[in-house]
Amino acid sequence: MEPWIAITITAAFLQNLRSALQKHLQGSLGTRGASFVRFGYGFPVAIVYVLGLHLIGNFAFPALNWTFAIWSVIGGLSQIFATILLVHLFSLRNFAVGTAYSKTEPVQAAIFGFVLLGERLTTGAVVSIIVGVFGVMLISMARLPLSLRNMVTALTGRTALIGIASGAVFGISAVSYRSASLSLQAPNPVMAAAVTLACVTTFQTVFMLVWMLLKDRNEIVQVARSWRSSSLVGLAGVLGSVCWFTAMTLQQVAYVRALGQIELVFTFMASFFLFHERVNRMEIIGCLLIVGGIVGLLFH
Known part of the structure; x- marks a missing residue:
């Protein structure tokens, strides 16, 4: 295994x-705070x-440059707003279906990879994208009568x-992070990824602190009070980001995010066992179509 x-x-x-931890936090924190x-x-x-x-590992620090800085800022801001959208989405639909909507990211990342990095799409990849979008449509209209009009409305x-x-914004963020990490031209990819993550998360923290100071200072107090549960979110988030x-x-990026769709399996388990949420048959079929589209993208 590679x-x-x-x-x-x-x-x-x-x-x-x-x-899952962020969904629990949203009850005590606002969308920005969570x-x-x-x-x-x-x-x-x-x-x-x-x-x-x-x-400990004796890895040398790579030399930072302006290209790295620009891509890091783009990626950092994109991830902030994508996270806000995702947390807000959890309040509109259940955990599994809310996550499934955001799982259109890999096909969109493939498109951004083509636009920003010149990575071309094959015919099979285009077909996979269409399959994934159809899966999203099914999820959107899972509780409506099946008709063309409802499909258009749902989308x-x-x-x-x-x-x-x-x-889409997560896709932009992922492509930006890859561009930032590669721009360091470090001999060790692990160190390049680690430096990128440290710089980006520090920038994101400062940006959001300033934002909350200007918009709602009380939210900072709530974040500090919930430090026990919030620190678990931060730990899980940064360890995931390292990976x-x-x-x-x-x-x-397209291949990594495509394989990452295994998250949907973990998501449905969390939705059922932790949140006791019900998902109907069409929502399950829609999620499977999204996964099928992603797998097709991986093979093509």
Whole structure:
């Protein structure tokens, strides 16, 4: 098994754990606060990770450059707003279906990879994208009578658009992080990924702190009071990010995110066992179509 495969599966599990913890937090924190804990409680761990690689693993620090800085800012801001959209989505639909909407990210990442990095799409990849989009349509109209009109309405409905937007912005973020990490031209991809993660999470923490100071200072107080549960979100988030960043440095984003769809298996388990939520047959079929589209994308 290639290293990036095991790393990606681990990342998917940790991401699902973080999302489940964030869903619980949303009851006590606002959308901004529940999104912030992912970065605010995670960046110290990311910095310690870099220092550990340097002091214990004897990995040299790569030289930073303006290309790295630009891609890191783009990726960091994209991830912040994508996370806010995803957390908000959980309040509109149940955990499993809410996550499934955002799982259009890999097919959108493939498109952004073509636009930004010149990675071409094959005919099979285009077909896989269509299959994935059809899966999203089924999820959107799972509780409506099956008709063409309802399908069009479902795809353009508020919940669907928020989910698709979340996936799109996550896709931009993933491609940006790969570009940032590769721009370091470090001899060791693990160190390049670690430095990228530490710089990005530190920037995200400062940005969101300033944002909350300007918009709602009380939210910062609530984040501090919920430090026990919030720190778990931050820890799960940063450990997942370590895996995502490393995998995306080793392999193209479209392939990493495609394999990462194994998260849907973990998601349905969490939805059933933790949140006791019910998902109907059409929602399950829609999610399976999304997974089928992603698997098709992986093979093509």
